[in-house]
Amino acid sequence: MGAPGTAESTEAIARARAGDNEAWGELYRDYAPAIFRFCRRALPTREDAEDATMEVFMKVHGKLNQYDPTRPFSSWLYKVAANHCWDLLRRRKIRQDKETEDLDDVPLEHPDANQLEQLIEKRTSEEVRKALDKLPSRARMALVLRYYSDMSYDEIADALGVRRAFVGVVLLRARHELRQALEGSGALAVGGAG
Amino acid sequence: MTPPQGSAQQHLDEMTLLLYLERQLDRERAAEVSSHMQECGDCKTLSRALERESRLLTRAMLEEEEPLPARLASFQQAARRSMQWIWMVTFGLAATGIYALYTSYVEPVQNRLHDAGFGGTNLLGLVIFQGAFWKGWQSMVSLVEILALLVVGGMAAVLFRRWFRRGTLAALLMAGMCGALMMPGNAAAIETRKGESIEITKSETIKGDVLLTGHRIVIDGTVDGDVYAFGQDIEVNGHITGDLLTAAETVRVSGQIDGNIRAFVNTLLVPGNVGRNVMAWAETLNVDSNGKVGRSLTSFCQTLGVDGRVGGDVVAFNQSTRITGTVDGGVQTKGELMTIKATAQITGPVKFEGEMEPRVEDGAKLAAGPVSFTKHHADSRMESKSGYYVWRLLWSSAFILYGLVLIWLMPKFAGDCVTSAENAGVSIGLGVLVGISGFFAALLACVTVVGLPLGIVGFMLWLVMLFSAQIVVGGLIGRWILGRTEDTWGRVGRMALGMAIIGVIVPVLHYVHILDMLFRLGAMIWGFGAIALTLYRRLQKTSGAVVPPPMVA
Numbered sequence: 001m002g003a004p005g006t007a008e009s010t011e012a013i014a015r016a017r018a019g020d021n022e023a024w025g026e027l028y029r030d031y032a033p034a035i036f037r038f039c040r041r042a043l044p045t046r047e048d049a050e051d052a053t054m055e056v057f058m059k060v061h062g063k064l065n066q067y068d069p070t071r072p073f074s075s076w077l078y079k080v081a082a083n084h085c086w087d088l089l090r091r092r093k094i095r096q097d098k099e100t101e102d103l104d105d106v107p108l109e110h111p112d113a114n115q116l117e118q119l120i121e122k123r124t125s126e127e128v129r130k131a132l133d134k135l136p137s138r139a140r141m142a143l144v145l146r147y148y149s150d151m152s153y154d155e156i157a158d159a160l161g162v163r164r165a166f167v168g169v170v171l172l173r174a175r176h177e178l179r180q181a182l183e184g185s186g187a188l189a190v191g192g193a194g
Numbered sequence: 195m196t197p198p199q200g201s202a203q204q205h206l207d208e209m210t211l212l213l214y215l216e217r218q219l220d221r222e223r224a225a226e227v228s229s230h231m232q233e234c235g236d237c238k239t240l241s242r243a244l245e246r247e248s249r250l251l252t253r254a255m256l257e258e259e260e261p262l263p264a265r266l267a268s269f270q271q272a273a274r275r276s277m278q279w280i281w282m283v284t285f286g287l288a289a290t291g292i293y294a295l296y297t298s299y300v301e302p303v304q305n306r307l308h309d310a311g312f313g314g315t316n317l318l319g320l321v322i323f324q325g326a327f328w329k330g331w332q333s334m335v336s337l338v339e340i341l342a343l344l345v346v347g348g349m350a351a352v353l354f355r356r357w358f359r360r361g362t363l364a365a366l367l368m369a370g371m372c373g374a375l376m377m378p379g380n381a382a383a384i385e386t387r388k389g390e391s392i393e394i395t396k397s398e399t400i401k402g403d404v405l406l407t408g409h410r411i412v413i414d415g416t417v418d419g420d421v422y423a424f425g426q427d428i429e430v431n432g433h434i435t436g437d438l439l440t441a442a443e444t445v446r447v448s449g450q451i452d453g454n455i456r457a458f459v460n461t462l463l464v465p466g467n468v469g470r471n472v473m474a475w476a477e478t479l480n481v482d483s484n485g486k487v488g489r490s491l492t493s494f495c496q497t498l499g500v501d502g503r504v505g506g507d508v509v510a511f512n513q514s515t516r517i518t519g520t521v522d523g524g525v526q527t528k529g530e531l532m533t534i535k536a537t538a539q540i541t542g543p544v545k546f547e548g549e550m551e552p553r554v555e556d557g558a559k560l561a562a563g564p565v566s567f568t569k570h571h572a573d574s575r576m577e578s579k580s581g582y583y584v585w586r587l588l589w590s591s592a593f594i595l596y597g598l599v600l601i602w603l604m605p606k607f608a609g610d611c612v613t614s615a616e617n618a619g620v621s622i623g624l625g626v627l628v629g630i631s632g633f634f635a636a637l638l639a640c641v642t643v644v645g646l647p648l649g650i651v652g653f654m655l656w657l658v659m660l661f662s663a664q665i666v667v668g669g670l671i672g673r674w675i676l677g678r679t680e681d682t683w684g685r686v687g688r689m690a691l692g693m694a695i696i697g698v699i700v701p702v703l704h705y706v707h708i709l710d711m712l713f714r715l716g717a718m719i720w721g722f723g724a725i726a727l728t729l730y731r732r733l734q735k736t737s738g739a740v741v742p743p744p745m746v747a
Binding site (some may be wrong): 033036037040041046050051053054109118123128129147153168169171172175178 | 205206207208209212213216237240242243244246247248250251252253254255256257258260262263265266267269285312606
């Protein structure tokens, strides 16, 4: 990714907003890899991610005048990408029934810290990515928004259409599901001292 | 979420720890948690583990295990801008090509058909069902209305694009436009009758158009409008004030039809009167000795017999043409055999193009002089060599342009089609199966009232697939030569190369009788099957998309 907020990218954004295609090309080159990776993490297939990346940039190009230069460009880009990907998933009804469960229903537990440490120690990044792919869409999307795009809870709530108070619950549940996928059992997600 | 935890014995729950780590707790609660962790080793360890988990997640997601695909690397506004001149040249060429095709080939045919009584201005209307079926079409055929329709389509595309993927959108738009264009304005008001045997009795009068579908259809009464009849045996003994559009095995018109007949039949017999024109695709067409056609007769038949009277011209593309009656206009035929009997009377000039000289019996009255005969050789195309090559060049250019648009609209789908085509056996098998069954399914759907629009749209899509088939084969040939690519322009280049090679192969093959036709047929079946296979795979993927498939690293 480029350097959001730096004088260089700010200048390129200003020029792109004024209709300079060279500047737009510059922005695209800087930010396309990050947005592609974002889409790749959020969507089920590589083809979907490619299509979505192009569509996101087409949207961004059309909406460039709506961008507030006081905010980081990358945050705005991620927001557009998040909305686009989530719309895409929602349209395809990939969200599973499980995800419509009551969000209040999250166990307040204290899992075994050593067991969790061991799990983290043993797993590689690639294994984590594969496990992420197995998660339901909302769980995966929540983790991507938070730990890849570094979005705030407010932004995540906005993107996923849940109340802000439940963002933590969504994230924790997503972590539990990820651990289950990594471990192949629910031991860490449900176990532990109360 | 959780009550305050004051002692080391009562551990903090995971939710609280996560919110603490992510700085989502208010200051007071955060201070409590911080102080608890000073005393509680377990909670501190868990907090550290959660933090490590967050870092692992971020690292795993940020790691760049896949490079940016070439397709994306080449996609940017600046690049698109620099390609604008190519589009301008492309569309300029396309416009020139279309104009050349129109003035060289379409307009003369159109003029000829116009002379034969088909006064429409639209090629689609002329070629398909102009006249009888498309009363509504006549009124909406103006260029302004078509442009308006296109604008509406474009606006719909812009408005609804966020709900569709590009491929789906293109397909839907195409189907929608075809449907809108094909839908006759007054079709909704049409009266329909369905059954094994349908009879409109002598005493019965139907006001308005009627659609009849049945095994046997007999019209003894009067229909004050057009008749669309689909069945096995159709007999018109009564009176139709409008046109008759029919698809059947045998049609016999003994009564009176004030308008036109458009027929797709096995046998059409006209012992009665037709006020205007007859156009038929049939095995046998016969205007009996008592039969009369008010204006022209256009036939695409195996055998045409004119024993009665034709008030205008006869334009025929038949295997065999026999005239024993009267033709008040000229006769222009192409075929193998032409016979003019002694009793024949023809007012206008007679032209025949065929392999054998026409047989004209003594006594035949040819007012405009003897038959002008052009001997048709199997390789007669050699005579107009340059025209043939210009025609081939135009076709190849048109296909390349069409392919370019398709690849640009659906790059991934186009690539998948070529990949499917690599599986030659399955593609060809599927091409034969779906090509034939798709055609007949669309045809059958047309026969039923409910399925008529669906059938027509299906048929149009079938045609689109058929036309796209060669492009797939072109893309495959290009891929064989230049290798695989994910880049859109790379795909266009490979397709263009492949189409250019096909464009060279076909003229070479055409020196050998029907070999070029077989080659093209084979290419069409192959490509058609590849498209069908890709569609099938896509549908399977969509229905199985509930659970995301594992990532391909």
